[in-house]
Every structure is written in C-alpha cells, then in structure tokens.
Amino acid sequence: MDAYASPVFGSLPVSTLDTGLVMQVIEPVWTVKTETASRVRGRIESVLDWATVRGYRKGENPARWKGHLDHLLPRKSKIQKVKHHAALPYEEASTFVHTLHALDGVAARAFELLILTATRKSETIGACKAEVDLDAKVWTIPAERMKVPKEHRIPLCPQAIRLLRPLIEDASNESDYLFPENKTGTHLSHMALLQLLRRLERPDLTAHGFRSTFRDWARETTDYPREVAEAALAYTIRDKTEAAYARGDLFEKRRVMMEHWGRYLNTQSK
Incomplete structure (x- = not known):
C-alpha cells in the first residue's frame, strides 16, 4: 500500500476515491507484477469496504473486481504463464x-x-x-x-x-x-x-x-x-x-x- 497506493491517493479523503484513481494505482503494474497488483487491489477494496461501513464514504466500491475492474483489466490467467514444476518423463x-x-x-x-x-x-x-x-x-x-x-x-x-x-x-x-x-x-x-x-x-x-x-x-x-x-x-x-x-x-x-x-x-x- 505504501509503495503503490499512497503515491496516488496521498492524503485524499476516502470519499473522493473513484475508479480512475484506483486504475492509476493498479493499471501500471497489472501486466508486469500481476500478483502484486492483485494483492494491492484486494487491500484497497478491503479498506474502502471498511470505510463504507463506517460511514466515511458511500456508493459502490471502485476497487471491486467482479462486474467492475474485470471489464477494464485483463484476467490474470491471460497474463501469467503457468509455471509447472520440472518433471522427469x-x-x-x-x-x-x-x-x-x-x-x-x-x-x-x-x-x-x-x-x-x-x-x-x-x-x-x-x-x-x-x-x-x-x-x-x-x-x-x-x-x-x-x-x-x-x-x-x-x-x-x-x-x-x-x-x-x-x-x-x-x-x-x-x-x-x-x-x-x-x-x-x-x-x-x-x-x-x-x-x-x-x-x-x-x-x-x-x-x-x-x-x-x-x-x-x-x-x-x-x-x-x-x-x-x-x-x-x-x-x-x-x-x-x-x-x-x-x-x-x-x-x-x-x-x-x-x-x-x-x-x-x-x-x-x-
């Protein structure tokens, strides 16, 4: 979160965070560090869910994957090559x-x-x-x-x-x-x-x-x-x-x- 989210979000109130800002965090690293980007997205989603429950923000979570970011970012399976353990014939x-x-x-x-x-x-x-x-x-x-x-x-x-x-x-x-x-x-x-x-x-x-x-x-x-x-x-x-x-x-x-x-x-x- 310090390395990827904070430089974009800074000290912005959670109520101002939208899909565009989330994409600024995730998109640059999605294809080069997919697993890291996926974890960051999940953490942002969790924080914003908490903020919504606490009344600090309203509306849909801009970091949610299903039905939202999955339409903007390629699936991990299409980016990552499956690495199998080396096996003897x-x-x-x-x-x-x-x-x-x-x-x-x-x-x-x-x-x-x-x-x-x-x-x-x-x-x-x-x-x-x-x-x-x-x-x-x-x-x-x-x-x-x-x-x-x-x-x-x-x-x-x-x-x-x-x-x-x-x-x-x-x-x-x-x-x-x-x-x-x-x-x-x-x-x-x-x-x-x-x-x-x-x-x-x-x-x-x-x-x-x-x-x-x-x-x-x-x-x-x-x-x-x-x-x-x-x-x-x-x-x-x-x-x-x-x-x-x-x-x-x-x-x-x-x-x-x-x-x-x-x-x-x-x-x-x-």
Whole structure:
C-alpha cells in the first residue's frame, strides 16, 4: 500500500476515491507484477469496504473486481504463464530410482519414498515412524501435515516396505522422524532433496515434479480411472456435487495402482 497506493491517493479523503484513481494505482503494474497488483487491489477494496461501513464514504466500491475492474483489466490467467514444476518423463523414472537406490544417505531414501508414494516433499521429509504400520502396509499422514487438512492414507507397495523397514527398525535412530537431521534434531531440511538433485547434476528437476511423473505414467500407460490417481495424489475434488458423493478414499483401488507403480519403478529402463 505504501509503495503503490499512497503515491496516488496521498492524503485524499476516502470519499473522493473513484475508479480512475484506483486504475492509476493498479493499471501500471497489472501486466508486469500481476500478483502484486492483485494483492494491492484486494487491500484497497478491503479498506474502502471498511470505510463504507463506517460511514466515511458511500456508493459502490471502485476497487471491486467482479462486474467492475474485470471489464477494464485483463484476467490474470491471460497474463501469467503457468509455471509447472520440472518433471522427469515417466520413461526415465525407474532409471532415476535405481540411481537413488545406489546412493547412501537419508536424503536418497527420502527421495525414493517420495517417488514410490507420489507424496509432496513436506509430507515425506516430515514422516514419523508412528505414522507407518508395516503389518497393514499403510502410511497414514495426519491432517495437520497435509496441504489440504485431511488425513491421507497411503497404501505401501512392497518396494516402499523394503525401504521403510530398516529405517523404522534401526536402533541407532532414536528420533521420531524417519529421516532425521542430525545437526538440528528435527527432520531432514527442505533443501536436502534439492541439494541431492544438484549432486546428481539434475538441476532441471524438482522433487514436486515427480508427482507429475506419476500422474503422466498413470494417464499414459494404464487404465486406472482419473479419480483413483487423483486420490493417490491427495487432490481435492473441486466439484461440490461430485465431492458430496465421494465419501471413500478408494484405498483398495489405490493399493493395486501403487503396487503397479512400484513394479514399474523396479524395472530399470534401457
């Protein structure tokens, strides 16, 4: 607000602010710093809404988007290019996993688990021993650790079980975390997987991109329904009607798919 709104509005009374003044603030930066401009617009709208309720101004809010500024400014989706996380082609995934398997270290094991389970980086590096039931072959991530605050059950394929068992049964690891960071006493840092990619001379990749690798594999090479793959990725169903009927988590169907994924990754590509 100090950087963008104040130079235009100055000390003008809120009752004098109109669409022209709002556009003087927003328009110059809308196409070059779209997200910043969008946040500024939202803050101006909030301030003017408050001023209206308090009786300092009257009439429609000149900073409102719907039915007003959306007719004067291009939509963000038309300006911003969608930036996807760099993803490895699924045909190369098994070779990459074999490379990881040959490496020592906590980061390599965490990266393997991330790929085998199609989980997010934060979900993986923060994994606790208590979340894993080796007998039931289930990893249950509590709601507070999920991007969407909802418990997520992950069926563990045989390859994931083989990876996890020694980590859980390792008597030398007194930490509650599967992937502890010895220096800090907490879990592995967010930079650990990025540093591993740099050591492997793969700066073109990201850990998050392997979720896309999994999704591409499921879509291109299998007949598993879209909703099963999306449930594996813990995506939220956006359609409210569809979500109302989707009470289950398709766990057993996901188990079959994740075992297939594990076998695929265990067969080294040429």
